[in-house]
Amino acid sequence: MxxxxxxxxxxxxxxxxxxxxxxxxxxxxxxxxxxxxxxxxxxxxxxxxxxxxxxxxxxxWLDRGREDLATAVRASGPTAPDRLRGLLTAMFAAKWAKAREDPELFATFRVLAAEHSSVSSAHVASLLAQIRAIVVDGITGGDFAAGEPDVIARAVFDATSRFHDPMHAAEWRSPEIEREAEGVISLILDGLRAR
Amino acid sequence: MxxxxxxxxxxxxxxxxxxxxxxxxxxxxxxxxxxxxxxxxxxxxxxxxxxxxxxxxxxxWLDRGREDLATAVRASGPTAPDRLRGLLTAMFAAKWAKAREDPELFATFRVLAAEHSSVSSAHVASLLAQIRAIVVDGITGGDFAAGEPDVIARAVFDATSRFHDPMHAAEWRSPEIEREAEGVISLILDGLRAR
The missing domain is CATH 1.10.10.60 (Homeodomain-like)
Known part of the structure; x- marks a missing residue:
């Protein structure tokens, strides 16, 4: 060089x-x-x-894949439930791929993320904002029941910790993980749906 | 002695x-x-x-508090949603108390639990069975929508990892943790409810 x-x-x-x-x-x-x-x-x-x-x-490292995430959401369908499912599925898949491809580098980045917690917080805030935007669309469009978007976005993020929090990376090697994620996503979407 | x-x-x-x-x-x-x-x-x-x-x-250590859990469930109300809320709330509170009272001993027990994974698996199976029993009651009684009880019990357990998995013990010191748990429990109960 x-x-x-x-x-x-x-x-x-x-x-x-x-x-x-x-x-x-x-x-x-x-x-x-x-x-x-x-x-x-x-x-x-x-x-x-x-x-x-x-x-x-x-x-x-954290920002990488943000574009892919936006693309996955747009490709996942017109309704808010489709897009929320698309966002969560793409978010989990991106983390699982990083952790599986190079577990040591993934561990290294966990150390760096802990050292620079303001960068990690900004990353979480960006994911929460993406979830929140879909929740607002869903409430406005009548697909989702009325509620406080910030509280709902946080609950969706917390209910899916097992599938996106790097702490759980070892569990992502399980052959069941995809099915388990699907079970939680379905439960969440049922919980959000308008009645 | x-x-x-x-x-x-x-x-x-x-x-x-x-x-x-x-x-x-x-x-x-x-x-x-x-x-x-x-x-x-x-x-x-x-x-x-x-x-x-x-x-x-x-x-x-893992079995301790099993009786308290059963008592909390009985005391929490007659309906399946009340009892599921009671079980989850008592389950989280018991773990949080153990972790907060003596963080070092809690860390020690995490090491032992990892060493004796069959004991931990039996503990998880017992919690899943308690969730499943309430889910079955709720479906039978018409409070919860129809579904596969094993899949639903697993989804409820996975969606609440952040609040009961010892991996997350450091987060349990947050003043927000109770409110965040409440948000996820409400989302889950909305997801299970019959329409």
């Missing part, structure tokens, strides 16, 4: 690669610079500290 | 005390015998191995 202009995106990608190889404890800015063939000063020009760099990495 | 006849219950209590003091790694049968003022042979007459002793401890 020597000679190419160094941008933040390239540094974040290199950091992810170093994290993959060495784990969160042993990853230093110097390792990242070495992989890029630049001085560590060049990295610090984009990220003032190791913490800032790690925060950028976890933010990109 | 020297001189008293040694029974299994006394040994299990002493083991719990030693676990509380030393943690799961450092607890030995010899420590238990020493606390009781007996030879380790006396302990082995009741429990053929350290594993068998630890298993008895975790079984009693």
């Amino acid at each position: 020597r000679g190419e202009p160094l941008d933040a995106e390239t540094i974040v990608s290199a950091t992810e690669e170093v994290l993959r190889r060495h784990g969160p404890e042993k990853t230093t800015v110097l390792d990242v610079a070495r992989l890029l063939g630049v001085s560590h000063g060049s990295v610090y020009r984009h990220f003032p500290s190791k913490a800032a760099l790690r925060e950028a990495v976890i933010r990109r | 020297r001189g008293e006849p040694l029974d299994a219950e006394t040994i299990v209590s002493a083991t719990e005390e030693v676990l509380r003091r030393h943690g799961p790694e450092k607890t030995t049968v010899l420590d238990v015998a020493r606390l009781l003022g007996v030879s380790h042979g006396s302990v082995y007459r009741h429990f053929p191995s350290k594993a068998a002793l630890r298993e008895a401890v975790i079984r009693r």
Whole structure:
């Protein structure tokens, strides 16, 4: 990469690669610079500290797939129940895929997410906002019973913890997990439906 | 305790005390015998191995409160929705109390439960059976919509993981946890209700 202009995106990608190889404890800015063939000063020009760099990495990791999620929701059908089912199914599938493909990197990102809890909170807030938007549509359109959208969105998020909270990653290897998720989604949709 | 006849219950209590003091790694049968003022042979007459002793401890820990749960369900009202709410609320409250009162002992018991997964599975099966029994009553009595009781009981259990799975113990310190549990219970009861 020597000679190419160094941008933040390239540094974040290199950091992810170093994290993959060495784990969160042993990853230093110097390792990242070495992989890029630049001085560590060049990295610090984009990220003032190791913490800032790690925060950028976890933010990109959490944001990755946000577009796919929006696409899945649009593709899942016209009604609010269809779209809520589409959002939850896509949200679980994305997490399960990340955890299964590279369990060690997934564990590394759990450590980073815990370190940068404001980034994780923003990620959760974004998911809650997406659930809430569909809930509001469903109430407005008469598919869902009346209720307080914030409370309902939170209940939907909490009732599906087992399927999206990284704490449960080991359970996602179970052959039953898809069927169990389907059982909870159906229970939730029945709970939201207008009577 | 020297001189008293040694029974299994006394040994299990002493083991719990030693676990509380030393943690799961450092607890030995010899420590238990020493606390009781007996030879380790006396302990082995009741429990053929350290594993068998630890298993008895975790079984009693998990079973403790089963009576309270049954009492709470009976006290919570005549209808199936009342009783399901009563069961879930009492189940969460019992776990939260254990985790808050003595977080270190709770962590110790998580280690033991992971070691003796057949005991944990039996505990989960017993909770699922209690949920299932109320679901069957609700369907029979016309309060709940028709459905497959096993699937529904599992969905209720999974949808409430955040409030009873020891993995989430750190979240139980949140002042919001009770309100969040209430949101999920209401969503579940709405989902089960006959239309």
